[in-house]
Amino acid sequence: MTRVNLITGFLGSGKTTLLRHLLAGKPEQENWAILVNEFGEIGIDGALLRQQGAVLKEIPGGCMCCVNGLPMQVGLNMLLKQSRPDRLLIEPTGLGHPRQLLDMLSAPVYHASLQLNATLTLLDARQLADPRVTANENFRDQLAAADVIIANKRDRWDDGDRQRLQQWQDATLHGRLLIATQFGAIDPALLDLPRTNTQALPQPAHHHSHRREENPLAALRLEGQTRWRRAVNQGQGYVACGWVFDGDTLFDSEALLAWARLASVERIKGVLRTPAGSIRLNGQNGEVHVEALAAVPPDSRIELIHSQPVDWNRLQSQLLKIRLN
CATH class of the missing domain: 3.30.1220.10 (CobW-like, C-terminal domain)
Structure with missing residues (x-):
């Protein structure tokens, strides 16, 4: 049974840095895999994570749920079949909506092979001061879908950021866990927390225009x-x-x-x-x-x-x- 966590967060919240921190503390006897999706076609996160001691699969060029989730399903099935990981960490693009991914990972077809654990969502408190970010549907729904909020980059916050974070926490969390940190440094034990937040999320508006590569599961390469x-x-x-x-x-x-x-x-x-x-x-x-x-x-x-x-x-x-x- 592969333990799975979704690691979400809006643009610039520090998802890749958090993944690098977790991979640095990976138990030697465990086989980990990373499924990473980026908004662009180039594949920067994959380049950073490729030599971190885990099997890596990249899905560039938008969100994993496009085309009825086919790129996500193909990438996931390839990882499970070829690598048989003990743990799988999935990093969607910061502009991606979590609903389709959570629905897919909790589907009956995966009940025998996946254990869907807590979703961790990163939040930089400075984002709460940007009306364009707070009005973004994906930003709101990423936070709504989280089991644990990782309030990251606290070393860069000012008093106003801390006050906005406290106000947001009081109005929104309703008992969910919030952990403040910097450089993505979290306790790996958070990955084993169960998924408890099963509230229904709205169907996202889908506005994507992708340049199709011959192989949609590989970042751009030179030939x-x-x-x-x-x-x-x-x-x-x-x-x-x-x-x-x-x-x-x-x-x-x-x-x-x-x-x-x-x-x-x-x-x-x-x-x-x-x-x-x-x-x-x-x-x-x-x-x-x-x-x-x-x-x-x-x-x-x-x-x-x-x-x-x-x-x-x-x-x-x-x-x-x-x-x-």
Whole structure:
């Protein structure tokens, strides 16, 4: 029987960082698997999680529930058949709705193979001050579906954020567990809590437009002598644009950071190679952080997400100029 947890949370709430924390403490004798879905086509989260000691399956380009859940079902069935994991952690896109996933995972066909445990939903208290986020249907329903709320990034909150979080907790939680933390550091024992929140969720409005790849279960790859490619995806009122560069391409890290900070988009993330080593870019609303990575990725990837039209060609031209070779 595979123990399953859904790890949800809106854009920038820290889902991938939390998964990396959990994987770092994985018991050696257990076989874990990760099913990760990203809004864009590039596959940044998969690049970060690939060498973390778990079997990884990526479903890029929107939400797992599209096309009547076929990509999700195929990916899930492949993992269960090929890897037979003791534990499966599912990370949907921050713009995804949890209803279809929870319905699918609790369907009779999986009763003999899956034990659906608590859903953990990440919340950055600063999001409660953004009316556009709080009005988002998926943001509200992710929190409504949670068994446990992980109030993440507390090191970046101010007094107003803490007050809004307390007001939201008093009005909304009704006995559900809320844990405040930073850097996604949680007790792994939370994964074994039972699923107790079975309230009915509304049917989500579906507004996706996906660029179909030949293989919908693999993030964008380069072929032949191609040095780089761009992919654009849109839906749920957001647009994502991402680039993947071959393994021989190196970037000027200082120029790359300046470019990321001036991009003026709501979400930016990347795993890139520089002369000094590999780095992770992680940005939200102009606040960009850089982290050195021990593992060397096979290529460089960067993705931007925004809710307004963006001149992707201008940003692309600037990005190409800071390549070192």
